[in-house]
Amino acid sequence: MRRLFKLALISTLFIPLTVIVLLSLAKVGATDSGAHARLRIPVGKQSASFQIYSGTGEHVIMPGFLDGPVVRSRNAGGWSATWYCENQRNASVGQGRVLSINCAGRSHRFNLQQPPVFDADAPMPATVAVISDLEGNLRFLNAALSKLGVTDAGGDWQFANNHLVVLGDSVDRGREAFAVLWRLHGLALQAHAAGGAVHVVLGNHEQYVLRGNYSRTHPDHRYAVRQMGGFERAFSEETIIGAWLRAQPVALRLGRTLFVHGGVSPEVAANVPDVDSLNGAMRNFWGSHAGSAARSKAFDAVLSHQGVTQYRGYFEAMDGMYPQATQADLEAVVRHFDVDRIVVGHTLVERIQRSYNGRVIAVDVNDDEARREVLVFHNGTPKIVDLGIPRALETKALARERPFNPLSMDDLRLLGEMVQAYRDLDRVPKPY
Structure with a gap:
């Protein structure tokens, strides 16, 4: 009985310690903009890569980049809109059929009517x-x-x-x-x-x-x-x-x-x-x-x-x-x-x-x-x-890596959100 207890105790300690050791050797990959892309963990002479789907990042800036807008219709012809410009979220409410956005010195015009x-x-x-x-x-x-x-x-x-x-x-x-x-x-x-x-x-x-x-x-x-x-x-x-x-x-x-x-x-x-x-x-x-x-x-x-x-x-x-x-x-x-x-x-x-x-x-x-x-x-x-026009596809979504720090609260939070994103994706019904 005592021997079984020792084995159970060793197993209980060994698994978390192994995880900590592996994470201490891991690398966090990000795009050139700073958005997290993957977590790479060494396994012997190889490495296992896990995509980071949580939408996290650090010191993120996307020069000249506009994402969105996300526009919702409101009563009496009104609307509310959110968009992301370079490094921050923006929001606006308004009336009418057109939304105009200035991002990084460029003007963007969106027709809000439905075709x-x-x-x-x-x-x-x-x-x-x-x-x-x-x-x-x-x-x-x-x-x-x-x-x-x-x-x-x-x-x-x-x-x-x-x-x-x-x-x-x-x-x-x-x-x-x-x-x-x-x-x-x-x-x-x-x-x-x-x-x-x-x-x-x-x-x-x-x-x-x-x-x-x-x-x-x-x-x-x-x-x-x-x-x-x-x-x-x-x-x-x-x-x-x-x-x-x-x-x-x-x-x-x-x-x-x-x-x-x-x-x-x-x-x-x-x-x-x-x-x-x-x-x-x-x-x-x-x-x-x-x-x-x-x-x-x-x-x-x-x-x-x-x-x-x-x-x-x-x-x-x-x-x-x-x-x-x-x-x-x-x-x-x-x-x-x-x-x-x-x-x-x-x-x-x-x-x-x-x-x-x-x-x-x-x-x-x-x-x-x-x-x-x-x-x-x-x-x-x-x-x-x-057509004569190349697709010019992006070949380097991952631009940089840094060590993962298992003692950092920020990195532990990153890991937690990464796991939660996997759970959320797993809940998407299949085959539908």
Whole structure:
């Protein structure tokens, strides 16, 4: 009995001491701005890295960077707004349709009206430009829109009654996710006034953010959003951007072409009759207070691994989930939705490519090693255009490291908040 007691005592002391020793050797990694990014702990000759999702940082300053704004409508045409500029949170209340912000000597203007919801099953216009997987890359978006003639030298819509399709994953990874969303929101208003349209098709990353899964966001963006109240508040249905995103489709049919972020699996085609049903299921999910929705085939079609935002079966099989699609599968899918082809993003390709005898066109070239191409439809005919603009993706989110101090209250607080963030993310319902 005494021996068992000694063993228990040794174990009780050994585990905490081991943790303290490991933490004393750990390194805290941060971005160049000072936002915490990871905790690296040595394990033998290797090291284990743990992402820091808590949105913490130290001596954070982001020169020239504006994140947000998070805008909520109030009674009688009023609004309240919060935003993060360089190194501090700002707030304002006001009236009217426009919010003007000055950040780091630059003026930013946001139109607070909501664009009308365009019919997601419509005829093919004369010209359609397709871009996918922007992932918070505002610089590329602006350059691409200008090169394609969608916007003029001042950044305003000049695409007449033509359409722009943004095929999912406009957010996450890059830190300018809010800037990209506000840019598309403003262009949608201008396009509507000109008789055109901007279709922001939802991808899995928009779904992640709207459901509280911020694990793929940039550390700088996480830090800024935390200063503005956290992701749940920043993207709630009560905000301009949160409400607008929830109104966007997961599937778009223009003429004889179907656009979805991931793909349409045989399972989805067997259970969902048409495009309107897919979009209705997505909006019903948002309306059911996402996270408490009961599992259903309709929700599976828009949220599961075989759903239209996550399916990769046109490119590979997923062990234990689904086989790679066959030509017969594609013929059945296009026949079911009465289209000639499906345009998808989500799965990275080296160049825009046609497959399955032209039934699938893959357009996710969000990589600096991929061809600088974009897909454009003229009178219903798809054409691959050499855009000539690099994505110029960030390659160094982690810029510096410092030792973790297990005797520092600040570092212990950092560790506690890091653990809490993991718990919060673990509570995000799966598969929805």
